[in-house]
Amino acid sequence: MLSIRDLHAQIGVRKILKGVNLEVKPGEVHAIMGPNGSGKSTLASVLAGRAGYEVTKGTAHYLGDDLLALEPEERARRGVFLAFQYPVEIPGVNNAYLLKAALNAVRKQRGLPDLDAFEFLALIKDKMKLMQMDESFLSRGVNEGFSGGEKKRNEILQMSVLEPTLALLDETDSGLDIDALRVVATGVNSLRSPERAIVMVTHYQRLLDYIEPDFVHVLSDGRILRTGDKSLALELEKRGYDWVKQEASAA
Amino acid sequence: MGDKCGAHTFPYMEIRNPSAVVEHEATTSKIADDQLFYCRSRGVSEEDAVNMIVNGFCKVVFKELPMEFAVEAQNLLAVSLEGSVG
């Protein structure tokens, strides 16, 4: 579904991704861990199409298409969803309004008719129950004045409404209280299916207790240095990242 | 931009893209880029995203205006946005 080969990307002259290889198949859940500043968010941003990154080498294909050639909105309509590490506030833009526009853009691509306001409200209220979010969030500005945890919940609400084929979750667990973590994990798990894949960036093993990954990767200094199963996350929690770097440079 | 504009010099009427909205504050044009990318990453076209963000921004600004200005400003916004799309 997602095939990344030798991906190099930089901002200005600063090289950040230095040859990332990653193969994600339908139904899989991948966790990406790694030290601060290693390029995890950069990888997610490049895949979602944020401007300002120059891809100098390598490729990324999604469902057989050259992902990097598509406009960000085109990627989204084809089922790529990025849950942001730092969701931006958009004052004055109604949260429900944006989500309805997003859903109808995605539905159009899927050959489905627009949902009208009533159908949309019924759907979103249902999803908000799942996310245990108060309906007052519908009428507020997008992320406007939301607490850190509320922003993350709102990202997963959007995800559960848009039902992406490939979900990229950038530290969705950071800043969540214990109950919210469980709620968010429920939201993510309810999306799991044989046709969908999830790539989640996290610093914490704890998330992986709730959302079990098939693979755990260590991204360090712009490269994936090690790939393992869930037990790798446990080992990282105990030992940190230095041994991974040392073993990689010795090899 | 329409004949109603002549008598007014409203600073937010010259907007063509959301970065211009907040030109006078260096850090906020980065915010506008982030807002634009956020909407696009949800499947909204660039044009629609610009309209949404500018509209939202103006809504917030207009809330601060006295009533009669707010109404006039809304009208101007509707006119100017028509012109900027397509």
Ligand SMILES: Nc1ncnc2c1ncn2[C@@H]1O[C@H](COP(=O)(O)OP(=O)(O)OP(=O)(O)O)[C@@H](O)[C@H]1O
């Ligand atoms: N606009 C920019 N200009 C210069 N350097 C940048 C820019 N954006 C990111 N970087 C640098 O790129 C590197 C990778 O950043 P990135 O956000 O991808 O890290 P990360 O792995 O997500 O870290 P964290 O775990 O802290 O979220 C960092 O050293 C960062 O300072």
Ligand SMILES: [Mg+2]
């Ligand atoms: Mg990051």
